[in-house]
Every structure is written in structure tokens, then in C-alpha cells.
Amino acid sequence: MKKKLVSALLSVAMVASLLVGCGGTTAPAEEAAPATEEAAAEEAAPAEEAAPAEDVTISVAAIETAYGSDIWAQVAEAFTAETGIAVDLTTDKNLEDVIGPSMQGGEYPDVIHLATGRPAGLTEQFIKSNMITDITDVLSMTVPGEEAVVGDKIAGGFTDTSLTNPYGDGKTYLAPMFYSPCGLFYNAGLLEEKGWEVPTTWDEMWELGEAAKAEGIALFTYPTAGYFDAFLYALMYSIGGPEFFNAATTYAEGVWETEEAKTCFEILGKLASYTHEITPAQANNEDFTQNQQLVLDNKAIFMPNGTWIVGEMAEAPRAEGFKWGMTALPAVEAGGAGYSYTWFEQAWIPSGAENVDAAKQFVAFLYSDVACEIFATAGAIQPVLGIAEKLEGDNVMFYSIYDNGAKAAMGNFAAFTPIPGVEVSPVFFEPINSVVSGSLTAEEWLANVSAASDQMRANLIQ
Amino acid sequence: MRKSGSRNAFLTICIAPATILFFIFMIVPTFNVFRMSLFEKGAYSPQETFVGLNNFKVLFKDINFIRSMQNMILLMVIVTLFTFVFAIVFAAILTREKIKGQNTFRIIFYIPNILSIVVISGIFSAIYKPENGMLNSIIGMFKDMSSPILWKGEKLVMLSIIIAMIWQAIGYYMVMYMASMSAVSESLYESAGLDGATKFQQFFMITIPLIWTNIRTTLTFYIISNINMAFLFVKSMTSGGPNHASEVALNYMYSQKDAGLFGYSMAVGVVIFLFSFALSAIVNKVTEREPLEF
Numbered sequence: 001m002k003k004k005l006v007s008a009l010l011s012v013a014m015v016a017s018l019l020v021g022c023g024g025t026t027a028p029a030e031e032a033a034p035a036t037e038e039a040a041a042e043e044a045a046p047a048e049e050a051a052p053a054e055d056v057t058i059s060v061a062a063i064e065t066a067y068g069s070d071i072w073a074q075v076a077e078a079f080t081a082e083t084g085i086a087v088d089l090t091t092d093k094n095l096e097d098v099i100g101p102s103m104q105g106g107e108y109p110d111v112i113h114l115a116t117g118r119p120a121g122l123t124e125q126f127i128k129s130n131m132i133t134d135i136t137d138v139l140s141m142t143v144p145g146e147e148a149v150v151g152d153k154i155a156g157g158f159t160d161t162s163l164t165n166p167y168g169d170g171k172t173y174l175a176p177m178f179y180s181p182c183g184l185f186y187n188a189g190l191l192e193e194k195g196w197e198v199p200t201t202w203d204e205m206w207e208l209g210e211a212a213k214a215e216g217i218a219l220f221t222y223p224t225a226g227y228f229d230a231f232l233y234a235l236m237y238s239i240g241g242p243e244f245f246n247a248a249t250t251y252a253e254g255v256w257e258t259e260e261a262k263t264c265f266e267i268l269g270k271l272a273s274y275t276h277e278i279t280p281a282q283a284n285n286e287d288f289t290q291n292q293q294l295v296l297d298n299k300a301i302f303m304p305n306g307t308w309i310v311g312e313m314a315e316a317p318r319a320e321g322f323k324w325g326m327t328a329l330p331a332v333e334a335g336g337a338g339y340s341y342t343w344f345e346q347a348w349i350p351s352g353a354e355n356v357d358a359a360k361q362f363v364a365f366l367y368s369d370v371a372c373e374i375f376a377t378a379g380a381i382q383p384v385l386g387i388a389e390k391l392e393g394d395n396v397m398f399y400s401i402y403d404n405g406a407k408a409a410m411g412n413f414a415a416f417t418p419i420p421g422v423e424v425s426p427v428f429f430e431p432i433n434s435v436v437s438g439s440l441t442a443e444e445w446l447a448n449v450s451a452a453s454d455q456m457r458a459n460l461i462q
Numbered sequence: 463m464r465k466s467g468s469r470n471a472f473l474t475i476c477i478a479p480a481t482i483l484f485f486i487f488m489i490v491p492t493f494n495v496f497r498m499s500l501f502e503k504g505a506y507s508p509q510e511t512f513v514g515l516n517n518f519k520v521l522f523k524d525i526n527f528i529r530s531m532q533n534m535i536l537l538m539v540i541v542t543l544f545t546f547v548f549a550i551v552f553a554a555i556l557t558r559e560k561i562k563g564q565n566t567f568r569i570i571f572y573i574p575n576i577l578s579i580v581v582i583s584g585i586f587s588a589i590y591k592p593e594n595g596m597l598n599s600i601i602g603m604f605k606d607m608s609s610p611i612l613w614k615g616e617k618l619v620m621l622s623i624i625i626a627m628i629w630q631a632i633g634y635y636m637v638m639y640m641a642s643m644s645a646v647s648e649s650l651y652e653s654a655g656l657d658g659a660t661k662f663q664q665f666f667m668i669t670i671p672l673i674w675t676n677i678r679t680t681l682t683f684y685i686i687s688n689i690n691m692a693f694l695f696v697k698s699m700t701s702g703g704p705n706h707a708s709e710v711a712l713n714y715m716y717s718q719k720d721a722g723l724f725g726y727s728m729a730v731g732v733v734i735f736l737f738s739f740a741l742s743a744i745v746n747k748v749t750e751r752e753p754l755e756f
Contacts, residue, residue, distance in 0.1 A: 103506050119701075122506070125722040129507035225705070278592040280704040281612035281619075286587055418504070418722040420517075421524040426706065433704035437616045440705075 057086040058358045062113035063095040063345075066308045067178070067378040072113075074374045079365045082145045085358045096120040108352035110359035113177060115345035116163065116412065117229060119285075123174075126350060127166045127415045128461065132173045133349040138360050139172060143368045153367045158383045161410040162249065163346060167461060168414070175363050178380040179344035181326075181401045181408075182230035184302040185309055187295060187318075188325030198327050200338065202267055205330050209274040212301055218276035221300035223288040228429040229412070230341035231304040232264075234329045237339040237409040239263050249413045251457035256450035263332065265449075269442025272435040276300045280433040289313070296322060306343055307398045311379065326398050328406030340406045344383060416459040427452040495735070498728040505724045517729035526706065527730065530714040531737075533620060537692045537710065540624050542684040545631045550677075552632065553639035554665055558651075568640075572633035579630070579691070583698035586626040590614050614700060619708045623695050630691070635680055642676040643669060671754050678749045682742045689738055 062072045069091035076087035092098045095114055100122065103109075116123045126132050139151035139159060151159070158164065158176040165172055191198065194215070199205040209219035222228065236245045240260035247255045255261060276299060282290045292309065294300040296318040310324055328338035347366060349359045365371055372382045376390045381399065391399055402408055413424045427449060434440035499517055503510040521527055552571060556564055574582060589596045590613035598610050613622045646669060654664050670677075693712035696702055702709040702717070711734050718727035 100505075106508065119720065121720045121722065125504050125506055125720075128722050129504040129509070131507055225703070278610060278612060278615075281592055281615040284614070284700045284703045286583065286699065286701075287591075287614070290591070290593075418726075420520045420718065420723055420726050421526045423717075423721045426526075430703070430705045434616060437612075437704065439616055 056355050056358045057088055058110040058355045058362060059088040059090065060111045060113070060362065061090040061095060061099045061109040062347075063115070063118075064091045064093045065345075066311050067375075067380040071375050071378045071380060075366070075371045078370050078374065079144070079362055082365065082368075082370075083358075083361055085361065087362070096122045103350070103352075106352065108350040108354075110353040110355050111347060111349055111362050113345065113347040115177075117226070119226075123346065123348070124415065126348070127173070128418060130461075131351045132166075133351050133353065133356060133359075134171050134173055135175060135349060135360060135363060136172045138175065138363050141360065141364045144361055144365045145370070146368055150364045150367050153384045155383045155385050155387075157408065157410060158344065161412075162414055163344065163410070163412050166415050168250075174346035174348045175366065176383050177345040177347050177366065178375065179342055179383045180306040180308060180381070181340045181398055182234070182304065182306045182343045183326050183328050183340045183401060183406070185295065185305045186302050186325045186327070187298060187322050189321035189323040190298050190301070190319065191325070192323075193321060198325070199330050201330050201334050201336070202332060203334075206270065206274070208301070213274075217298060218294070218300040219274035219302065220271055221276040221279045221291050221294045221303050222283065222432070223291050223303065223305065224283045224285065225430040225432050226425065227304045228432055229425075230306070230343050231329070232268075232428060233411065234339040234341040234409045235264060235267065236260075237341075237407070238329050238337060239267075239332050245409070245411065249411060251414070251416075251453045251460065253454075253457065256446060256453055261446065265442045265446040267332075268432065268445075269435060272432065272442070275436045277436075280436050283433055289316070292316075307395060308379075310394050324394055324397075326401060328401060338406045339409045340401050341409045413456075415461050416456045417461060419455055419459055422452050422455050492735075495728050495731050498725055499732045501725040503724045504722045505719055510725070513725070517726050518733075521726070521729050521733065526709065527711070527714055529706065530709040530711045531733075533708065534689065534692055534710045534712075534734075536620060537624060537627065538685060538688045541627045541631065541688050541691075542681075544624075544628045545635055545684065546677075546680075548628065548632050549635035550639050550670075553636045553643055554669060556636075557640050557643040558661075558665075558669075568637075571636050574630045574632070575634045577630075579694040580698050582626060582630055583695065586622070586629075587614075587699065590622055614704075616704050616707045619700055619704070623692075623699060623708060626699070627688070627691055627695055631687070635683075638676065638680055639673060642673040646672045671751075674749075674751055675753055678746065681745050681749060685738055685742050685745065689734065 060072070060076060062069070064072075072089055072091050076089045080086055090098060090109065096118070097120075099109055099112070100120075112123075114123050116127075139149075139154070141150050142148065143150055143153065154176065158179070159172050162168065164174045164176055166174070186198075190196075194211075196208055196211065197204070199208050205219070212219050222231075233245065233249075236248055240247075240258075244255075244258070244260045248261070276291075276294055279291055279294075279300075282288065289312075292303065292305070292313055293316060295303050296313060296316055298319040307326075328340035331338050347363060349356060349363065353359050367382060367384055372384055372387065373390065375382055376387070379395065381387055381391070381395070388399060413428065431440055431445045431448070435442055435445060498510075500512060500514060501510040502513045502517070552567075555561070556568060561567075577585075592598060592610040592612055592614075595610075595613070597613060598607060601607065601611065612618060650668050650672075651664055654668060659667065689712065692710045693716075696708050696710050696713050697716075700708045702713050711730060715727045715730040715734070718730060
């Protein structure tokens with residue numbers, strides 16, 4: 001009997017421990033607290049000046065990209081020192097998987113730094129369901145610890161695009177972050193060696209394609225089809241200017257029947273025929289570096305990419321005399337403008353955030369000189385005026401692309417309420433794989449785009 | 463009387479943890495999948511709109527979904543067929559025949575099972591690499607490879623995934639068949655041998671009928687595991703590409719969730735659930751035989 005009692009007690013204990021295990025896992029803030037004290041002790045004076053709420057802790061979630069996560073820890077520390085607001089920081093390479101589940105449960109970070117265009121599309125989903133706080137007033141806030149107003153610091157154009165004002169109502173919902181000019185990257189050493197000029201029009205591009213073909217070199221490759229976003233945007237700009245781009249990205253009626261659209265897909269079709277044949281077979285998340293390697297090995301000349309490529313392929317073997325070069329997309333006609341797409345990331349405040357005011361201060365602080373310098377140490381360049389002086393190495397050449405005649409292209413496809421089976425990337429970018437493989441023609445692709453565009457227009461978020 | 467009462471209480475307490483956990487982590491989520499498939503909802507937005515069976519109506523007209531189901535069924539049929547044949551033949555050879563290094567073979571066949579799918583994808587990506595990949599290098603010794611075979615290109619990508627999946631699965635099923643084959647009494651083979659039955663006859667008349675219950679069980683395993691494995695392999699090897707040529711149903715479900723269609727992706731989940739359930743039931747029914755005793 002005694003034995004049974006003991007075993008009964010044991011099993012009760014087991015059940016209890018299991019249930020405890022199931023219970024909530026809330027143990028926040030404590031970790032961040034020591035940091036606050038430390039910082040406050042270090043720089044007591046400024047903290048007293050600018051701290052409205054000293055016991056506030058904001059949670060910041062930032063994606064860890066090629067720039068690393070140290071910059072975020074440093075910026076969070078600097079922010080706490082400046083304002084006295086503690087920061088509970090989460091950084092991860094797969095940020096969606098880390099913060100996603102708790103957000104489904106209704107617990108949101110106060111600030112999220114996560115760009116659009118990622119496969120999991122988390123930011124897009126928040127845009128589509130109107131779950132982002134309007135931060136237009138942040139633009140008129142003073143940067144914590146400085147005299148300057150946020151809106152005056154941010155470089156021109158960055159807060160007028162559909163990437164920051166997704167609903168086209170003049171209100172800013174997403175703050176522009178680290179920007180990078182995108183364009184065609186190539187081996188400048190190879191072109192010098194062969195005596196080839198960097199093409200400034202598409203006709204020159206095709207001539208170069210023929211010349212390269214004779215030497216057994218392909219004109220073009222791309223890491224994955226996803227890299228066609230920046231490419232297609234810049235291409236649309238260079239063909240029809242901002243008018244065509246805006247019409248196309250808001251799915252205007254008949255826009256895909258215009259001459260501009262036809263030219264656009266003719267170029268894509270022709271480019272596909274000059275693309276290195278093994279590209280589509282490696283255009284996936286596992287093998288895409290092999291496609292980038294084609295450029296390093298002089299097997300292909302151009303690839304669409306961003307400035308991060310230099311760091312990404314830093315360890316890779318390369319052809320002798322290799323030197324990174326970058327050019328804007330060629331113009332359609334001689335004397336026309338070449339365009340380079342400006343890719344930038346976004347930081348935003350979910351509407352479910354608890355400490356909106358403190359979160360807005362944090363967003364404003366991201367444009368402070370202190371933060372910009374910390375970010376720049378890792379190569380992450382904030383879109384603020386006068387940042388050019390902080391650039392080093394290859395970046396000087398990359399970021400000067402706009403000073404050398406290329407125009408900046410910005411924006412993206414407008415948000416629409418989700419349609420089953422119809423998404424931007426599968427419609428506009430991914431079919432390039434099939435065109436290169438030869439199972440789809442550029443005309444068929446255009447027809448599919450046209451049909452999908454009609455559906456997207458019908459579901460546009462106004 | 464008092465004794466049996468306390469005994470029941472004790473049993474209840476013992477069973478309770480498993481039951482509660484099973485209820486919380488299996489029944490409730492499954493029920494939720496079915497419920498959510500009737501709603502329209504973003505993965506992160508709290509609003510949900512009841513849309514009845516509308517998700518399913520759209521689903522059966524969605525070409526991408528149909529293609530992903532086709533791919534999944536193709537994988538299930540081909541992989542099951544080849545794995546089954548290879549596993550059972552290898553098992554028969556390793557249990558019935560005396561060959562040198564039996565244990566070594568057993569280990570070699572089983573190794574893929576210990577590896578994680580991501581590692582296997584890495585191995586096969588290296589094998590399938592268009593330039594200097596193992597497969598293309600070997601073929602290159604016999605024929606001109608100036609335009610390499612694109613194993614992960616649009617045309618061959620499904621075949622490449624099939625090969626990787628078969629390679630991964632053989633060992634596991636082989637060990638299962640070996641376990642039941644070694645339970646078959648040696649005397650049956652001896653007497654059959656005396657009666658003049660060849661090895662082939664022995665295999666089909668003795669081995670197969672006597673391990674039939676085991677085969678039936680593994681068939682259900684094949685169906686369920688291939689649905690999951692197809693997702694894992696596709697996710698880590700090709701992400702469904704190039705241009706959705708290797709999309710499978712579970713991967714499609716995932717991508718629709720990411721597109722902000724949580725309810726719709728749950729409808730895909732429901733279809734897969736019912737499909738695998740129905741298929742297992744049919745296979746179970748069709749393969750029903752009088753169990754043989756020995």
C-alpha cells in the first residue's frame with residue numbers, strides 16, 4: 001500500500017512537471033536590465049536629460065544578414081545610453097522563425113528590422129493586413145541626442161517610394177534602412193584584358209555577347225531568379241522612365257500591351273538566350289553561389305547583384321587579375337539614361353507594439369550620427385545625407401554609381417490582398433528560369449504576366 | 463472494492479499525462495487545421511473571415527496546386543516502388559545468402575538513415591553539380607560533356623530527387639524486412655530445397671507470404687514518410703525550383719502561408735491529410751490476406 005502511495009505521488013509529480021513545462025515561457029526584460037544600469041552609470045548625464053520613461057524596455061528584432069549582428073547590439077547600447085530606454089534585442093538569420101510564432105500568439109516586438117522581398121514574406125504580410133504603425137511623425141522628430149530632424153537627415157527620395165509608403169497615401173509606414181545600389185557586377189580585369197568596353201546600350205550589350213560567345217564566355221548569369229526584382233525594376237525604368245514603372249507596378253490596365261512592355265520582355269528573352277546554360281540548375285538557395293562563381297571564374301561576364309557580393313564571395317577562388325566592377329543597366333537607346341536600382345531594407349513598428357513612443361524614438365535614433373557610424377563599420381550604409389564620406393574600399397566605387405551618370409530606380413510592386421496561387425515573385429521573376437531552359441518563351445511569359453496583373457489590380461489595397 | 467478503486471485512480475493518473483499531451487499536441491492542432499481551412503486569414507493578423515468551402519473550390523482550380531499534387535504522387539509511386547524492390551531483394555540476399563562482409567553491407571545500406579536530410583541534400587547537390595559534379599565527371603569519361611547534363615534543371619529535377627530519396631530510404635526498410643525474414647524458420651527452406659524448389663521459388667513462395675504482414679505495415683509507412691520526405695528533400699535541394707518544376711504539395715502549402723493565405727494553406731493541409739489517410743486505408747484493404755502461421 002505504501003509503495004502504491006509513493007508511486008501515485010511520483011506520477012502526480014510527473015504530471016505536474018509536464019504541465020508546468022507546457023505553461024507560459026515568460027521571463028523577459030531581466031536580461032536587459034543590467035545593461036541599462038551599466039549604461040546609466042557610464043553616461044548618467046545625458047540619460048537624465050532625455051529620458052521620459054526610464055523603466056520602459058522595448059523589444060527590437062533585427063534580421064542578421066551579411067553585416068552581422070554586432071552592429072545591432074552596439075546601436076542598442078548606444079540608444080540606451082542616450083535615452084535610458086532599455087532594449088531587449090533579438091537577432092537571427094531566420095528572424096521569421098524566431099519571432100513568427102509569438103506574433104501569431106499576439107506578442108509583437110516594438111521595432112522590427114526586416115526587409116521586404118524575403119521568401120517568408122513576413123513584412124509583406126504585415127503590409128497586406130494593415131498591421132504597421134504610421135510613422136510619418138517620426139520624420140519630424142528630432143534625432144535623440146542631436147539637433148537635427150529625422151526627415152532632414154534622410155537622403156532625398158527614400159521616403160517617397162512604395163517601399164516606405166506602401167498604400168500610396170503619402171504616409172510613411174516603413175523606415176528606409178541600409179541601402180545598396182544594385183546593378184550588373186562583372187570582372188573588370190577580364191574586360192580590360194580582352195579590350196572590351198562596358199556596354200552603355202543594350203545593342204552594345206548584344207555585340208559584347210557575340211564577341212564573348214566566340215571566346216566561349218557567356219554574357220550573363222544570375223544567382224537566383226529572386227535577383228530579377230532589382231534587375232526588372234531598373235529595366236522598366238530605363239525603358240519607359242518613372243511613368244512606365246509606376247504604371248507597371250500598380251498594374252495599370254493595358255500596361256502590359258504597350259510597346260514598352262514588349263521591349264522589356266524582348267530584352268529579357270534575348271538576355272535569356274545569352275545566359276550561361278547551367279544557371280537555372282543552380283538558381284536555388286543551396287547552389288546560387290555556384291552561379292556567382294561563374295563570374296569569378298570568367299565563365300560569365302555580368303550578373304545582377306548588390307554591393308554585399310564582395311563580402312559574400314570574399315573567400316571564393318577567382319580568376320587571375322580579378323577586379324570587381326559594377327555598372328548600371330544599359331540604356332535602351334544611345335544617349336538614354338542607364339538606371340541602377342537602389343535596394344534598401346526597412347525597419348517598422350507593428351501596430352501591435354506596446355511601447356510605440358519609445359519605439360519611434362528608437363527608429364529616429366537609427367539615423368543619428370552615432371548609429372550611422374556603427375552601422376558603417378560593418379558596411380551597412382544608412383540612407384542619410386553625407387554618408388559618402390564614411391565609405392571605404394570597393395564601396396567608394398559602388399556607391400558613386402549615381403555620381404557617374406546612372407539614375408536611381410526605387411520602388412516595388414504595389415501590395416494587393418493575397419490571391420491564391422498568384423504572387424509577385426512566381427509571376428514576374430521566377431519564369432526567367434524556364435525561359436533560359438527553353439520551356440517558355442518571353443512572349444508566353446508576357447501573356448502570363450498580363451493575366452496575373454489583371455487579378456492583382458482587382459485586389460489592390462487602396 | 464476499495465482496492466480496485468485506488469487501482470483505477472492509479473491507472474488514471476498514469477495514463478493522464480500521455481492523454482493530455484496527445485490531446486493538446488495532436489487532437490487540438492488537427493482539429494484547428496480543419497477549422498482554419500474554412501476561414502480566410504493572414505498568418506499574423508488576428509482577423510478571420512468565415513468563407514465556408516470556398517478555399518477548396520479555389521484550390522481544385524489552382525494549377526500550381528494540381529501540379530504540386532502530381533509531383534507528390536509521382537514521388538510517392540516511383541520512390542515506393544523502387545525502394546520496396548531494392549530493399550526486399552537486398553534483405554533477402556543479406557539474410558539468406560552467405561556472402562563475405564555481410565555486416566559491412568548492412569551498415570553501408572543503413573548509413574543514409576542516420577544522416578539528416580540536409581546533409582543528404584548537400585551530398586547530392588555535390589553529386590549533381592553541372593560542372594565537376596561526380597555524376598557528370600563519370601559520364602564525361604565516356605561521352606563529350608561540352609554541354610553538361612543539368613540534373614537539377616527543369617527536365618531532370620524530379621528524377622534527381624527520386625534518386626536521392628530512394629538512396630535515403632532503402633536501408634531503413636531493408637533492416638525491417640531483414641528482421642522479419644530472419645524469423646522465418648530455416649526448416650521451411652530446407653524442406654523446400656529437398657523438394658527441388660529453386661531460390662527464386664523459395665523467395666516468392668516462402669519468404670514473401672511469410673513476411674506479408676510486415677510488407678503491409680511498411681506500405682503505410684511509405685505513403686506517410688514519402689509525403690514528408692518529399693517536402694524535406696525539395697525544400698533543402700531545390701526550394702521547389704527551377705520555376706516550380708519540383709514543387710510538392712507540402713511545399714506549396716508552406717509557400718501559400720508565406721503569401722499571407724493561412725486559411726488557404728490549411729485547406730491544402732486538409733487535402734493532403736485526407737489523401738494520405740484514404741490512400742493508406744485503400745492500400746491496407748487491397749493488400750489484406752489471410753495471415754500465415756508457421
